[in-house]
Amino acid sequence: MADPSFPTLHIRPLQGWLNDPNGVCRIDGRYHVFFQYNPVSPVHDAICWGHVSSPDLIHWHEHPVALAPRAGLIDGGGCWSGCVIDDAGVPTAVYTANPDHARNAVVAVARSDRSLMRWEQDVSPVLGLTRTSGMQEVRDPFIFVHEGRRYAIQGAGDPLEPARVLLYSCDDLKHWIELGTLLTADDPVAAEVAAANIWECPNLVQIDGQWVLLLSLWLLDDTVHRLAGVRYLLGDLVPHHQGWVFKAASGGVVDDGPAFYAPQVLVEPNRALLWGWAWELGRSVGQVAVAGWAGVLTFPRELYLRDGVLGMRPAPELTALRLERLALQPGQPFRADAFELLAGGPVALRLTDDGVDVLVSSAEGTPTEPARILVDGSMVETFHKGASHTTRAYPSANSSWVVEGARVTAYRLGDRDGLAAGADGRPSHRWQPGC
Numbered sequence: 001m002a003d004p005s006f007p008t009l010h011i012r013p014l015q016g017w018l019n020d021p022n023g024v025c026r027i028d029g030r031y032h033v034f035f036q037y038n039p040v041s042p043v044h045d046a047i048c049w050g051h052v053s054s055p056d057l058i059h060w061h062e063h064p065v066a067l068a069p070r071a072g073l074i075d076g077g078g079c080w081s082g083c084v085i086d087d088a089g090v091p092t093a094v095y096t097a098n099p100d101h102a103r104n105a106v107v108a109v110a111r112s113d114r115s116l117m118r119w120e121q122d123v124s125p126v127l128g129l130t131r132t133s134g135m136q137e138v139r140d141p142f143i144f145v146h147e148g149r150r151y152a153i154q155g156a157g158d159p160l161e162p163a164r165v166l167l168y169s170c171d172d173l174k175h176w177i178e179l180g181t182l183l184t185a186d187d188p189v190a191a192e193v194a195a196a197n198i199w200e201c202p203n204l205v206q207i208d209g210q211w212v213l214l215l216s217l218w219l220l221d222d223t224v225h226r227l228a229g230v231r232y233l234l235g236d237l238v239p240h241h242q243g244w245v246f247k248a249a250s251g252g253v254v255d256d257g258p259a260f261y262a263p264q265v266l267v268e269p270n271r272a273l274l275w276g277w278a279w280e281l282g283r284s285v286g287q288v289a290v291a292g293w294a295g296v297l298t299f300p301r302e303l304y305l306r307d308g309v310l311g312m313r314p315a316p317e318l319t320a321l322r323l324e325r326l327a328l329q330p331g332q333p334f335r336a337d338a339f340e341l342l343a344g345g346p347v348a349l350r351l352t353d354d355g356v357d358v359l360v361s362s363a364e365g366t367p368t369e370p371a372r373i374l375v376d377g378s379m380v381e382t383f384h385k386g387a388s389h390t391t392r393a394y395p396s397a398n399s400s401w402v403v404e405g406a407r408v409t410a411y412r413l414g415d416r417d418g419l420a421a422g423a424d425g426r427p428s429h430r431w432q433p434g435c
Contacts, residue, residue, distance in 0.1 A: 003291060003377075004337065004377065004395045004396060004397060004399065005291075005377050005378035005394040005395055005396075006291075006293065006377045006378070007296050007338075007376040007377035007378060007379040008337070008338065008376065008377060009299075009321060009338055009376045009413060009414070009415070010296050010297055010298070010299060010376055010379055011033055011035065011052055011060060011275070011296070011297040012293070012295070012296045012297065013037070013039065013050060013062060013293075014293070015039070015042070015292045015293050016037060016038050016039040016040060016041065016042060016292075016293060016294075017036075017037065017038035017041065017042050017043055017044055017045070017047075017293075017294050017295060018035055018036065018037055018050065018277070018293075018294065018295035018296065018297070019035070019036040019044065019261075019262065019277050019279070019295050020035065020036045020080075020081045020201060020261075020262035020264070020277050021033055021034070021035050021262070021263065021264045021275040021276065021277060021297050022034040022035055022036065022049060022081050022082055022083065022084075022093075022095070022264065023049065023066075023082065023083055023084030023093055023095075023264075024083075024084070024264050024265070024266040024273070024275060025083075025084045025085070025086070025091070025266060026266065026268065027086060027091055027114060027116060028114055029055070030053050030054070030055055031053060031054045031055070031057060031266075032051065032052075032053045032084065032116050033051075033052050033053070033054075033060075033275060033297065034049045034050060034051050034066055034067075034084065034093075035049070035050045035051075035052075035277075035297060036048075036049070036050075036080065036081065036277075037049065037050030037065065039065065042288050042289065042291065042292055042293050042294040043294075045078075046069055046078065047069070047078035047079060047080060047098075048065045048066075048067060048068045048069070048079060049065065049066040049067035049068075049079050049093070049095070050062075050065060050066070051063040051064070051065065051066040051116070051117075053116070056317060056320075057300050057315055057317040057318070058317055058318070058320050058321065058415070059415065063116075063117055064117070066093070066110075066112075066116070066119050067079040067093060067095065067110055067119055067121060070121065073099070073123060074097040074099050074106055074108055074123070074124070074125050075095075075097035075098060075099065075108060075121065076098075076099050076100065077098040077099050077100045077101065078098040079095055079096075079097065079098075079108075079121075080095060080096035080097070080098050080105065080139060080140070081095065081096055081139065081140045081200075081201055081262070082094045082095030082096055082107075082140065082141050082142075083095075083141065083142050083143055083264070084116075085143050087111075087173060089114075090111050090112075091111070091112045091113070091114065091116050092109055092110070092111050092112075092173060093109065093110040093111075093112075093119065094107065094108075094109050094126075094141045094143060094152070094173065095107070095108055095109075095110070095141070096108075096139040096140060096141065097125060102137050102139065103136055103137055104129065105129075105137070105138065105139050106125035106127060106128050106129060107125055107126050107127035107141050107152075107154075107176070108121065108122055108125050108126065109121075109122050109126055109173055109174075110122065126170075126173060126174055126175075126176055127141075127168070127176045130156070130166070130178075135156045135157065135158060135161075135164065135166070136157075136158040136159070136161075137156065137157060137158065137159075137198055138154050138155070138156040138166065139154060139155055139156075139200065140154060140155045140200055140201045140202065141153070141154050142154075142201075142202055142203050142204065142264075143170065144204050144205065146237060146244070149169065149171060150169070150170055150171045151167060151168060151169055151170065151179075151243075151244075152167075152168045152169075152170045152176065153165050153166065153167055153168070153182055153202050153204055154166045154168075154202070155198060155199040155200045155201060155202045155215070155216075156198065156199070157196065157197050157198030157199060157218070158197065158198070159197050159198075159220040159225070160197070160220070161197065162184065162185030162191075162195075162196075162197070163184075163185060163194075163196045163197055163198050163199040163215075163217075163218075164181050164182075164183060164184045164185065164199065165181065165182040165183040165184075165199055165202050165213070165215075165246070166178070166180075166181060166182065167179040167180060167181065167182040167243050167244060169242075169243070179241070179242055179243030179244075180240070180241065180243055181245070182204075182243075182244065182245060182246050183199075183213065183233075183245065183246045183248070187246075187247070187248050189233060189235075189248035189249065189250060189251055190215075190233060190248050190251070192251075193231050193233065193248075193251035193252065194215045194217060194231040194233065194251065195217070195219075196215070196217035196218055196219055196228065197218055197219055197220045197225075198218035199215040199216070199217070199218070200215075200216040200217075200218050200227075200262065201214070201215075201216040201262045201263070201264065202214065202215055202216075203263070203264060203265045204246070205265050205267050205272060206267070207267075207272050207303055207304065207305055207310070208304065208305045210234055210305055211234070211235055211236060211237055211246070212232055212233070212234055212303075212305075212310060213232065213233045213235065213246055213248070214230060214231070214232050214254060214263060214265065215230065215231050215232075215233070216229075216230050216261055216262050216263075217229055217230070217231065227261050227279075229253065229254075229255070229256075229260065229261070230253070230254040230255060230260060230261060230262075230263060230276070231251055231252065231253060231254060232251055232252060232253075232254050232310045233246070233248040233250070233251040234248065234249055234250050234251060234305075234308065234310070235247050235248040235249045235250075236249070250308060252309060252310060254276075254310070254312075254388075255276065255312075255388045255389065255390050256387060256388070256389050257382075257388070257389040257390035257391045258281060258390075258391055259278045259279050259280075259281045259390050259391050259392050260276050260277070260278060260298070260388075260390040261276065261277050261279065262276065262277045263275060263276035263277075263298075265303065271302050271303075272302065272303040272304075273300050273301065273302060273303075273315060274298075274300070274301045274302075274303055274312065275297050275298055275300055275301075276297070276298045276301075276390065277295060277296075277297060277298075278295070278296045278297070278298055278379060278390050278392065279294075279295055280294050280295065280392065281391065281392040282392070282394075283394065296378075296379055298379075298381060298390060299314055299315065299318055299374060299381060300314075300315040300317075300318070301313065301314060301315060301388065302314075302315055302316070304386075306386060309386060310386075311385075311386025311387070312383065312386070312388050313372075313383055313386075314372060314374065314381075314383060318374070320416075321338075321340075321413040321414065321415070322340065322411040322412075322413060323411065323412045323413065323414050323416070324411070324412055325409070325410065325411060325412075326339060326410035326411060326412055328403050328408065328410045330403060330404055330405060330406070330408070331402060331403075331404055332402070333352060333400035333401065333402050334400060334401055334402075334403075335399075335400055335401065336375075336401065336412055337376075337377065338375060338376040338377065338412070338413040338414060339374075339375050339401075339410055339411060339412050339413055340372060340373065340374050340375070340410065340411045340413055341371075341372065341373040341375075341403060341408055341409070341410050342365070342370040342371070342372055342408070342409045342410075342411075343363065343364075343365045343370055343371045343372075343373075343405055343407060343408045343409075344365055344366060344367040344370050344406075344407035344408075345364065345365065345366075345405060345406055345407045346362070346363075346364045346405050346406075347362065347363055347364070347365070347371055347373065347403065347404070347405035347408055348361070348362040348403070348404040348405060349361045349362070349373055349375070349380070349401065349402070349403055349404075350401070350402040350403075350404070351393045351395060351399055351400075351401060351402075352399065352400050352401075352402055353395070353396055353398055353399040353400075354398060357402075358393065360380055360391065360393040361373050361380050361382045361389065361391065362382075363382050363383075363384040363389075364384060364385075365384050365385075367407070369384075369385070370409075371383065371384035371385075372384070374413070375401070375413075376413065377395070378392045378393055378394045378395070379392065380392065380393055
């Protein structure tokens with residue numbers, strides 16, 4: 001029997017572990033999304049780069065693993081997060097290579113032809129260990145271009161020290177030049193908005209002409225580390241010695257849900273798209289082991305600035321997932337594997353199961369800018385007034401959904417090419433195993 005909590009419309013292979021989105025890019029008109037992936041077990045171990053691609057952000061095709069650990073080499077402990085750029089016609093992955101422990105991570109590159117299906121991983125790192133005081137861990141390279149030059153940033157920090165972002169020049173990907181620190185916790189806005197011991201998965205992009213820096217927060221509480229969400233900073237790049245520093249002017253929360261982390265942004269000519277990782281929320285180790293899968297990527301989202309605040313909304317292509325209208329009555333239970341709610345006023349979504357009723361999401365929209373709640377198996381993504389909220393709720397075979405609120409329009413979601421219903425009445429997954 002199909003797992004009713006499995007998200008069939010999101011990027012999520014049938015089994016194994018998934019975390020950070022990596023290498024999001026568009027090459028020759030096709031979108032490619034890579035992600036941290038353990039195809040054999042739903043635990044974070046022996047991390048590869050999984051790979052899917054799409055012509056339209058709706059129909060995703062799974063491909064063989066792109067990057068895999070190589071025993072005894074620089075990435076023997078895992079191919080961790082990074083990005084993909086088009087380097088003078090050569091698609092190139094720039095990633096964190098972990099030989100055995102995060103403290104020993106280096107930067108590696110791999111190259112492909114234009115199909116992005118066959119990758120050659122270099123044997124030697126392009127950037128070795130950094131052992132400056134206060135930077136015991138450095139990772140997650142992200143590349144950007146400014147004033148005709150190419151630069152890279154990495155997140156850095158120490159479990160006992162404040163975080164920082166490092167800057168490099170990398171016009172030649174084989175020869176990186178260290179340019180010092182782009183941002184430290186001495187920046188008062190960063191200290192207030194994004195306090196952490198390590199800033200992971202930094203993204204520095206321009207949106208509507210404004211520099212935006214995304215930071216994922218790694219915190220140490222006593223002896224246990226936790227991932228404390230994602231923050232954004234708006235600011236300017238200011239010349240400093242041979243490089244730049246980021247001066248933050250304001251900032252805020254990227255997604256205020258409890259299950260969102262490590263996003264990556266793709267900047268296109270007229271928009272910026274973001275994918276994030278949604279982890280499992282409240283499932284035990286045993287439940288995950290039985291399910292055989294863990295972790296999902298969010299739907300693609302468009303970023304925008306309004307009145308000096310970063311906002312996001314579902315990519316407009318996602319409206320193509322709407323199949324037929326659902327006739328809902330407020331307060332009356334219904335069943336659907338994937339659906340979308342549009343609310344011109346206050347709305348609340350609840351999940352009921354064997355007499356247990358749980359509030360999953362609430363929002364407030366307007367007739368001109370309705371709130372949107374998108375549900376796919378256990379994935380619940382809410383958008384209203386520019387804010388987003390990512391959470392998880394796990395329906396069983398006995399579960400029902402209940403909507404409370406007026407002026408709510410509902411659509412069943414599915415792939416018109418056959419994903420809407422499987423043989424047992426539940427969605428059938430459209431991917432073939434890729435490895």
